[in-house]
Amino acid sequence: MPMMKYRWLWLAALLFVCTLVYWPAMHGPFLFDDFPNLAALSSISHVLSWRDLGIYLSQPRQFPGRPVAMLSFLLQKASWPDHPFPFRLVNVGVHLLNGVLVFALVRRVAPRWLSNLASSGAFERRADLVAILAAAAWLLNPIQLSGVVLIVQRMTLLMAMFTLLGMLAYLRGLLENTLPTWRRGAWMTLGLGACMLLAFLSKENGVLLPLYALVLDATVLRAEVRQLPLPLAWLRRLLIWPVVLFVLCFLLWILPAEWGHQGTRDFTVGQRLLTEPRILFNYLYKIFLPHFGHYGLYHDGYTVSRSLLSPWTTLPSLLILLSALVAALAGLRRWPLFALAVLWYLGGQILESSTITLELYFEHRNYVPLVGPMLALALAVARFPQGRLQRMARVLGGAWLLACGFTTWLSARAYTSEDSLALTWAHNQPDSARAQTYLAERLYKHGQLNAAMQVLNHAARRHPNNASLAINQVFVQCKLGSLTQADLDRLDARLLTIHFDQGGMEGMEPMRLLADDGQCPALTPQSWLKLNDALLANPAYRNNGVAAGYLHYQKHYWAVGQGNLDLAIHELQATYQNDPNANIPRMEAKYLVSAGLYGQAIAVLRNTSYSRLPLLRRLLVNDRAINAADISQIESLQLQSTSTRAGKTD
Missing domain, CATH: 1.25.40 (Serine Threonine Protein Phosphatase 5, Tetratricopeptide repeat)
Structure with missing residues (x-):
């Protein structure tokens, strides 16, 4: 059966298999970070005005608060907090859509890498094969499980969706040399501008979209970048380099302030930087050697590296990681697929696995970084010459995909109930x-x-x-x-x-x-x-x-x-x-009113320090107007109370 002719049938079959693999987890409970993050759904009873929407979106303390993801949860407010199934159904749906986007991304890139194949038919068949293999490896890998079934990680899923859409739009502008220059520029701006903004507003990792584009450009798309007209070449630089440099400078800027300071963690930034190489290799071990029981949410027991030799794996992990990075940078021309896999993966981890003092270990951090290695592996397999080596690679690849799918299915079954999850995670962690x-x-x-x-x-x-x-x-x-x-x-x-x-x-x-x-x-x-x-x-x-x-x-x-x-x-x-929380002064006023201290209640609301409220709250909600309305009600109650007392005196 010609692969090219039935590519969409193969893709549909892959999506169906992925749905079956994830289905056991669909009726699982809300878990872990779902509760504090989705609690914002209880902050309002309904959305009848912009004020209601602002109150809901301003619940996160940090700016900008991931509003795109928060809006997606709001659409399912009726299912909170008793029905996790509809939330998880949307998550799996977005994961499947992202799989289609990975297929489209690889299908767009593959022809440039396979363009020297003699036969156009072979060329097209291999491009389709590369795309299916990469999408399957990415969709079915068990390390993706927690990023899909943990409902709050829809933030990661939506960030990935806009990142992949942005890459596709950017590549259309970069590779479609038959389009007018202005249209190519519009596509590039749409991809690295608008889509990056939407990805960032879903989760902060979305700011890495230009970095992913830079990695592709520097490895498998070097020739296409050199052929850009001068205006597009400058537009590309303006869309990529300021953002990449900003991210790198930010990570370096916070390093001196955080160095040696533990804060709320049981490790310092220096210890975090020593520990993360070991964690990255642990991720890769789980990715390429799937085995049941080692995937889940709770990894807070992971041993922190207190020095280069404690534990002993710290120094080797750090040296191997640095060597791989140096080799990738030095081998951009000689080993482009190796460079693509290393730089995409490490670039995707740069925010959550470096100087920002987040928790050490979460599997969902691999969701987008995994795209690069899967793309590189699929391209490498497709370039194997016809013969025994290619057949062996296909057999091994097929067996590995089966192991990934089976492990993901087994792991998903643990999510069917809280009891099975608790037993599995406690035993394995x-x-x-x-x-x-x-x-x-x-x-x-x-x-x-x-x-x-x-x-x-x-x-x-x-x-x-x-x-x-x-x-x-x-x-x-x-x-x-x-x-x-x-x-x-x-x-x-x-x-x-x-x-x-x-x-x-x-x-x-x-x-x-x-x-x-x-x-x-x-x-x-x-x-x-x-x-x-x-x-x-x-x-x-x-x-x-x-x-x-x-x-x-x-x-x-x-x-x-x-x-x-x-x-x-x-x-x-x-x-x-x-x-600071805008409801606290109102609670004070409520207690004072209940004690008949109307004047003090009014004074509390009038003297509220609005400048102390989080920036997001100040931008989205007019708390002065809310307090002013409350003051009017209290003044009315005070007047009624005064009239009542005067009537009793008479």
Whole structure:
């Protein structure tokens, strides 16, 4: 069957197989980062005005807030938080679309690399074969799984979609030399301008689109770049180099400020730079040697490189990585496919795996970087001469694709329920505090408190400075009825110096609710307050605005429960000081109004410091107008109250 004639049938079959591979995960639960990121859907009940839309889009603290991805979630608001299936269905659909775009991208590039083949028929067949192979290798690789089934990673999926669309538009302008110059320039601008902006507004990695274009131009498209008319050559430079240089300068600019500073991580930037080469090789190991059980969300137990020799694999990994980079740069002409694979992959990792102090390890960071190596491998296979070597390459490639698809399917089956996920991840990631905590949570929900306690105790011995584990231990002890004052005293002492952990901070809310319910004799509201104050005294939490704001916010609820209005107002003010939120002054005003202190409530709203609000909030929401409307309502209530008192006096 001629490949060229049935290319779309082959592509449709590939998409169908990919859908079957991912289908077991479709009914899985919301997970991990889904909850804090999609919680913005609960910030509004409906969207009836631009103000409602602005309130929703301004929920992220950082500018610009990934609005394209956030808008896609808003379209599915009716399914939150009870129905993850529609969200995941869209994710898989976008993944399939991206597979089509990878096919189109490779099909566009392949003819330039295969142009010296003698027969035009062979030329076309091999170009189609290259595109199908690359798309299949990219779509079915198991390392893509978490980027697709973790719902919040639609941000990555949409970023990839606009990146691939941008590459296709740019290549149309670069390669279609029959078009007028102005149209070619328009296509290039659309690709590296408009599409890059949309990719960036989906996720910040979208800014790397010009870097990907530069890698293609410098490796397999060098001749086409040299043939550009002078105006297009300059336009290309203006579209690529300023962005690439900006990214590189930004990464270097933040390095001195972050060097040696741990912040909320248990590693410094220097240690991160030593660790990431090992992680990149671990990614590549998972990509090219698929095996069930090693793919998932929780890799917080990955060993940090504290020096060049600790662990011993640090120095070899760093040297091999640097050698590959130097060889790729030096071999742009001699080994263009090798250079394409190395530079595209490393370039795609440059933001999330370098000087920005993000978490160390996430598999979804390979989503777009994987395109380059798959393209290079497919082109290399297609250039093999007819004969035994080519047949062997095709057999090995087919077997590898089958292994990838089967491993992805097996891994997707683990997502069918939270219980299967918890068991799989806890078994395969014994050093991950998150994986062990997740298993303990599932055991707790099934009423297996003793088993949950055993899991937490075992994990705590591995991670004695993990706040989340320490707080969860006390929580389960409460439920078992075995908590003593001595346990609380030990926890209080540990919280004063324990390492920062977001789970520990968030664990204070269920602890407060447990204390308020009186279900645990040892954990009283007063003992909870002591624990909360211990975390606030810990510099790792006190100096983190979000953490300190959260803990002061929890403390305000404690004050409300004790009927202490002054302390509740004070804690809300501390919350706003640490983590400004436009709703905090309104909560203050609400409490003051309920106490009949109308004048103070009005003063709080009038004196709100709007300049402290995040930039995104100030741009999208007119909080002055909202507060002004609230002031008018309070003044009306004050007038009614005055009239009522005057009537009673008469």
